[in-house]
Amino acid sequence: MGxxxxxxxxxxxxxxxxxxxxxxERRNQSRGSANLAGLAKLAQKTYGDTPEDRMRIxxxxxxxx
Numbered sequence: 534m535g536x537x538x539x540x541x542x543x544x545x546x547x548x549x550x551x552x553x554x555x556x557x558e559r560r561n562q563s564r565g566s567a568n569l570a571g572l573a574k575l576a577q578k579t580y581g582d583t584p585e586d587r588m589r590i591x592x593x594x595x596x597x598x
Contacts, residue, residue, distance in 0.1 A: 535559050539593040540576045542586075553580050555596065 535558035541550040556576045558568060573592050581587030 535561070537596045538572060538576075539596055540580055541591055541593050542580070543589040543591070545589070550591075550593070552593070553590070556592070 537555050537557050539552055540554045540556055542553050543549075544551050554576075556572055556579065558572055560568060569592060573590075576592060577587040577590045581590050
């Protein structure tokens with residue numbers, strides 16, 4: 534199985550990151566930073582409702598399964 538990353542939304546009012554879910558990497562081989570960039574875009578599409586909301590969504594640390 535692939536790695537699992539936590540997805541966060543930045544709350545501008547409180548200046549904190551709020552965990553909103555997780556996303557799993559499905560590729561078997563690492564492709565460096567291209568994997569994380571693709572996962573970040575997928576997380577933004579999955580968890581973001583509006584274009585402004587998507588800009589506040591980012592990946593966090595890798596979770597240990």
